[in-house]
Amino acid sequence: MGKAAREASRERLRQERQKAEERAKRTKVLAVVGAALAVVIVVVGGGYLVLSQQRAEEQEFANRYGSLPEQRVQQDGSVVLAEDGADAPVVEVYADYQCPHCKQFELTSGPTLQRLAAEGEVIVHYRPVSIFAQQPAPIGANSLRGAAAARAAADYGKFVQYNDLLFEHQPAEGAEGYSTEQLKEWGTEAGIDDPAFAERVDAESEVVDTFTGGYLDDLTAAAEKELGADRIQEMGLSGLIDWGQENGVDGSFLEGTYVREAIDSTSAVEERYPSGANAFGGTPAVYVNGTLLGNEAYSGNGIQEAVEQAGPGEVDTEPLSADGAAADASPQPDASP
Amino acid sequence: MDTTHQPAPPASAPAPAPGRWAAVQPWVTLLARLALAGVLGYAAYTKLPPALSVQSVEAYQLFSPELAQLIGYTLPLFEFALALLLLIGLATRYVGAVTGLLMVVFIAGIVSAWARGLAIDCGCFGTGGQVAPGETQYGLDIARDLGFLALAGITMLWPRSPLSLDRLFGLYR
Numbered sequence: 001m002g003k004a005a006r007e008a009s010r011e012r013l014r015q016e017r018q019k020a021e022e023r024a025k026r027t028k029v030l031a032v033v034g035a036a037l038a039v040v041i042v043v044v045g046g047g048y049l050v051l052s053q054q055r056a057e058e059q060e061f062a063n064r065y066g067s068l069p070e071q072r073v074q075q076d077g078s079v080v081l082a083e084d085g086a087d088a089p090v091v092e093v094y095a096d097y098q099c100p101h102c103k104q105f106e107l108t109s110g111p112t113l114q115r116l117a118a119e120g121e122v123i124v125h126y127r128p129v130s131i132f133a134q135q136p137a138p139i140g141a142n143s144l145r146g147a148a149a150a151r152a153a154a155d156y157g158k159f160v161q162y163n164d165l166l167f168e169h170q171p172a173e174g175a176e177g178y179s180t181e182q183l184k185e186w187g188t189e190a191g192i193d194d195p196a197f198a199e200r201v202d203a204e205s206e207v208v209d210t211f212t213g214g215y216l217d218d219l220t221a222a223a224e225k226e227l228g229a230d231r232i233q234e235m236g237l238s239g240l241i242d243w244g245q246e247n248g249v250d251g252s253f254l255e256g257t258y259v260r261e262a263i264d265s266t267s268a269v270e271e272r273y274p275s276g277a278n279a280f281g282g283t284p285a286v287y288v289n290g291t292l293l294g295n296e297a298y299s300g301n302g303i304q305e306a307v308e309q310a311g312p313g314e315v316d317t318e319p320l321s322a323d324g325a326a327a328d329a330s331p332q333p334d335a336s337p
Numbered sequence: 338m339d340t341t342h343q344p345a346p347p348a349s350a351p352a353p354a355p356g357r358w359a360a361v362q363p364w365v366t367l368l369a370r371l372a373l374a375g376v377l378g379y380a381a382y383t384k385l386p387p388a389l390s391v392q393s394v395e396a397y398q399l400f401s402p403e404l405a406q407l408i409g410y411t412l413p414l415f416e417f418a419l420a421l422l423l424l425i426g427l428a429t430r431y432v433g434a435v436t437g438l439l440m441v442v443f444i445a446g447i448v449s450a451w452a453r454g455l456a457i458d459c460g461c462f463g464t465g466g467q468v469a470p471g472e473t474q475y476g477l478d479i480a481r482d483l484g485f486l487a488l489a490g491i492t493m494l495w496p497r498s499p500l501s502l503d504r505l506f507g508l509y510r
Contacts, residue, residue: 028508029428036428043418044411051387051410 064111067118071159074317076268077151077261079159081114082123090313091303092125094269094285097146097166097178098132098139105284105298106167112300114160122307125315126159129266131283133237134216138176141212147262148204149183152197153190161190180205200258207259215251219244238267289313366498369491370423373436376485378420383463384413393460396467397450415439423492426501429509433492440486444479451475 069083082088091113095102116122128150132143146166153162165186171177183205184198223232223240226247235243241251241263254260273280278292286297288310296302384390391409394400400408419439422432447459456470459478492498497509504510 025508028506032428032503032506032508033431036422036432039422039427040415040418043421044414047414047417048410051414055387 065114065161068114068160069117069120071154071157073154073159073320074315075320076127076265076317077154077258078125078127078265078317079154080123080125080315080317080319081117081160083117083120086117086120086123087312088120088122089289089307089310090123090125090315091307092127092285092287092290094127094129094280094283094287096129096131096143096283097150097170098135098143098173099283100170100173102284103167103170105286106164108298109286109300109303110164110167112304116304116307123313123315125317126163127265127269128163128262129269129283130262131266133211133263133266134220137212138171139173140216141208142171142176142178144208144211144259144262145178145180145183145205148208148258149178149187149201151258151261152200152204153187153192155200156192156194156197158187158190158192162186162192165190204258207253207257210253211259215249215253219249219251222247222249236267236270238264362495363498366429366492366495367500369488370426370429370433370498370501373433373485373488373492374420374423376420377416377423377436380462381413381417381420384416384460387413389463389465390460393458393465396455396457396460396465397446398453398455399446399449426498426503429498429501429503430493430496433489433496437486437489437493440482440489444482444486447475447478447482 069081069086072080072082074080093105093113095105113122113124117124128147130140130143130147132139134140135143150159150162150166153159166178169177169182169186180201183201187197187201219240222244227235227243232240241254241260245251254263269280269285273285273287273292278287278290284297286293286303288306290313291310293303293306296306384393387410390413391406394405394409394412395402416439419432419436422428423436443459443461450457450459451473456468456473458465458468458473459475460466461478461482496503498504501509
């Protein structure tokens with residue numbers, strides 16, 4: 001009896017142990033399958049959210065400019081965004097592509113200005129400048145490359161889109177940015193498919209390299225030797241380049257370039273608003289019918305109010321005619337936006 | 338002790354074949370696992386951005402635009418998730434089964450496109466869409482997917498493999 005009973009109980013124990021093992025294994029399998037399922041859900045669900053958000057943003061970007069009125073390049077390289085024959089206040093926007101506050105302005109108030117322009121409530125006059133042109137590398141070069149590329153985009157009627165893309169990707173101050181590769185890519189993103197745009201970006205970037213890689217130092221050194229600091233200040237960079245041309249610092253590589261245009265625009269605004277309450281003192285500078293806006297420029301509401309309170313204004317530049325652009329060999333935009 | 342997969346205990350059986358298989362099998366499974374992970378990961382990567390993937394799905398003309406959109410977005414992600422699981426060796430048997438099932442679905446899709454006389458690229462890797470009627474390669478695509486199906490079958494039937502999380506959790510030792 002004893003032996004049989006022992007054997008039976010051993011058998012029972014063995015069976016129970018086996019059952020427990022099986023149960024443990026089943027639990028493990030369930031846990032592992034559950035973990036795998038969680039991985040799938042996280043990857044597919046999370047990835048789907050990210051992808052569809054990206055898509056929504058792209059869609060929004062594509063649609064955002066659908067209702068934009070025509071963009072007309074002016075003789076000085078600035079761009080006027082307005083409904084045909086709009087009788088509305090003129091908002092001048094002076095911005096440097098390397099200036100962080102300009103980015104802030106563009107993010108907060110840019111869309112409002114675009115909307116008001118589409119509604120015929122405002123004439124937006126975009127006047128890019130390069131107040132940082134003489135800053136040490138890479139700030140000066142970034143600023144000039146950005147301005148020149150934006151001007152090239154304006155030739156294709158895509159200035160507003162490109163302007164937004166530049167500010168969206170503004171390099172941190174002191175960081176190398178606005179590379180030719182990026183500048184070309186954003187052109188495509190803005191809807192410019194003419195290879196001449198990429199060529200222009202390359203050419204202008206080479207001009208910037210020449211400008212920052214020696215020329216500016218030579219010019220400054222020559223000027224400091226022969227002119228006083230006050231006189232240099234007074235001449236502005238444009239005047240200084242002209243002076244250098246007559247005094248042995250060859251700046252002919254700048255002739256007819258968009259880099260030169262950006263530099264000239266900068267000197268021009270300093271002359272346009274030299275002193276008083278409306279003096280141009282840096283970027284961004286936003287003028288409504290010639291009156292400088294303060295901090296209210298940094299909100300969509302603020303700028304809308306300023307525009308609503310102003311009467312109709314006059315744009316002080318003339319549009320660039322099709323043959324006027326011929327010297328730059330840049331074709332007029334062939335497609336409507 | 339996983340008795341189901343080792344019917345012949347090596348110690349008592351003089352027959353060398355099962356023993357050798359038992360020794361080689363984990364490495365065969367590891368290879369199959371990693372190869373599938375590579376294939377799926379690459380397939381997922383080349384399908385992006387999702388707009389291209391959606392195009393590939395639409396080319397099959399089997400789904401409504403909304404459904405094609407959803408599949409186009411989630412399929413590369415699902416493939417990527419499977420690749421990840423195969424790589425880390427989590428729930429190997431079940432992931433292998435699901436991968437095999439996916440291959441069956443792919444093959445069915447290609448067969449259906451072939452049968453309906455569509456001239457499309459299968460969109461298995463990279464961009465799909467329409468191709469010139471002479472440039473279809475359905476036979477090749479199906480043969481390739483059958484190969485992947487075989488790999489998935491190996492991981493499903495013999496999930497035991499080194500370098501896997503399953504092993505860490507005490508499964509398929």
